Amino acid sequence: MNAPLPAVAIRHVPQACIDALAARFGAQFSQAMAVREQHGRDESAFTHVPPPAGVVFAHSTADVADAVGVAAQYHVPVIPFGVGSSLEGHLLAVQGGISIDVSRMNQVLRIDEDDLTVTVQPGVTRHAVNAAVKDCGLFFPIDPGADASIGGMCATRASGTNAVRYGTMRENVLALEVVTASGEVIRTGTRAKKSSAGYDLTRLMVGSEGTLGVITEVTLKLYPLPEAVSAAVCSFPNIEAAVRTTIQIIQMGVPIARCEFLDGKTVAMVNKHAKLNLREEAMLLMEFHGSPAGVQEQAAIVQEIATDLGGQAFEWSSTPEERTKLWTARHNAYFAAVQSRPGCRAISTDTCVPISKLADCLLASVEEADATDLPYFLLGHVGDGNFHFGYLIDPDSESDRATAELLNHKLVTRALALGGTCTGEHGVGLHKMDFLRTEAGDGAVGMMRAIKVALDPHNIMNPGKIFSS
């Protein structure tokens, strides 16, 4: 898919810049085409963008600072790279430049068990964080599905299944170390739980998609592992019943830890992929955290709401094995869906609306999608009002792509009219620049742009993302 890419020239990377990087980084700098190509793509449906001119494999903050310093000298773009799981084209070298791969910066630097914080390098993945802190009886809840890098999760303001209870990266990053556009190393925030000390640079960097700096260290909040965890699956006669159940759960203030929706077709894809036999109907997949009594109390309230709305087959999974199987299947829904149509790519929507508007937004968009022949999956973090259609397009079909874009456009327009956002957790990247302008208005986008220009005057930090040219 190459049509919606803004037509901006690839900037030339001078040989002197390449030479300087090679001299400084030796074997940590690669221009091998396979390496460049691997760093020039992500999980988005964008293709046909030339790869970056080279890749620096950073081992330390000093490496990142030096790489950015060299790039700054030559006004060459730099694109931070973690594990490559972006869905919005964040990693594509649309204006050329150098990829800075931080995946080798994978050290857990410090666990402050008594403060419920952990400090990591940006290449540490969320599974690695959890493996490191598990023995302390702690966990890091943010779960975007993919085993993404913490740096990347900061950059996109990621969230996922647990956000309904624990918040997003916005709420769970305490402090950062960042290499700025000039190659300077700064720190934002402290390990204190709250602060009123000046502008909130941490929150400015979280969600900035690599356009304001390269994140080189992250301090995260942790949570005590809940004493009791219980998961439940509930099937519904139709989508509306599942969605209305969700709305009531949230409005009643039940502190549900996960509240995930899948439509019947998506359940069927998951069944086939994970060899499960879930009822192929609209479904809520839920998890409750707390004391044993608290979990029972929450679940009883939810079961009552669900039953009132026609929910059936409220089934429990209390063993860790059962739960893991269920959540693994949920996390693999994307792959299950993509495999259901060989050769396809998914164009994923990411709207998020106020909870009371969820049914209106979702049901109308299902109707629109069903009126086309395009296959899709549909699932969502509905407890937050966030859901994803994944339109499964043949990447060579102009017609498929046009249909998907039209459906997405209608969905976003509807979500914005209902007081929502075009992107709940994936970011703007290459794909939602126009939606951002519609959502935020020229004034707010102008303010964002003024900040970008002030902090990155030569536009070298992941240029071509968030802002259209």
Place this chain on the structure above:
Amino acid sequence: MNAPLPAVAIRHVPQACIDALAARFGAQFSQAMAVREQHGRDESAFTHVPPPAGVVFAHSTADVADAVGVAAQYHVPVIPFGVGSSLEGHLLAVQGGISIDVSRMNQVLRIDEDDLTVTVQPGVTRHAVNAAVKDCGLFFPIDPGADASIGGMCATRASGTNAVRYGTMRENVLALEVVTASGEVIRTGTRAKKSSAGYDLTRLMVGSEGTLGVITEVTLKLYPLPEAVSAAVCSFPNIEAAVRTTIQIIQMGVPIARCEFLDGKTVAMVNKHAKLNLREEAMLLMEFHGSPAGVQEQAAIVQEIATDLGGQAFEWSSTPEERTKLWTARHNAYFAAVQSRPGCRAISTDTCVPISKLADCLLASVEEADATDLPYFLLGHVGDGNFHFGYLIDPDSESDRATAELLNHKLVTRALALGGTCTGEHGVGLHKMDFLRTEAGDGAVGMMRAIKVALDPHNIMNPGKIFSS
């Protein structure tokens, strides 16, 4: 107290600017000395600053935009004013200019009961928000003590007693309308619970202390009123036992709604002021929210921790009347303390440290304070690691002031060394500029300053705050 004020010239407000404001605003613009003086002070210990040249009483966003527009034309400073409860000199016209009083912008614009959100004008106070949403079974938890304006609470990133469970203004503001330095009206955020749509301008404005724009509309998160609420008071043989109890409560993940500490001397001041007979020992004042069973469960865990650490007289207040009496006494502790030394002013500290460092930080600072003759109060939102010494100085005593400043300096130095912040909730204002540089570093403060310059090139938005000249 005038010594620590940076020596910056008061800017001249041209007669043409005054005339333009008078023409546009008529009776909504005042130059009466009493009005100016009322708008040229706050609850800080700073005095001897000349008042603003005039006060615009804004009734609408258009009024604010026009007032800022006129000020921008003449490069005249503007200082937003809510109820005047700042503790850090935010409202003082240290570089002259015009005060924009938003207290008449006091409309609750929209209650979205089904989405647990409310949209208000900036002059609405937190009590007024709660009065407006109570009949919907909802409440707004952020409670800085004073009945502050919501606009002011945004500007200082306020928090207070409930933040240990519900977060601060950082976590509870969903969207803003802001008048920028050029007089343009922009919107940040939406009513969706989460978003990855570009830079987080909402979080940038929250805590910006009026230096980036004037907040003219605020959308807040609300919470269902808890089914059960229970408050408890527990006395301890010494400060350390109270603090260690707090640390364990937080480390165990008890979702306590309020966890406030007062030392014995402060309890005595409160007793005298509120005619109570609380034990005049170190004390925790706690509140639990949840289901009846959940509240009992939390309280039982806390009682066990407290008892293990020597806590005595664990007393319950389950009726709303008893609870109100207790929290009113807590909220009046500041006034109780100031009245305990007639004619005094309080210099309040505001450090916040990682929870495991709370005992180290607090106990050493008590020892330092006790080694002087200066009277003080001591209380805090200890569940967040945040506490306040209030040094009760004779405003005419150079010696008192010097002692207070020295104690504060030692305390902040200690808190920063322990990974904390110089201000948990009051803001930088006039008083903590140097601390901010020490805490954040020149790199981060330089980034803040670059943003300030980009968004307010003529430095008219509450100049002289946050940044030293």
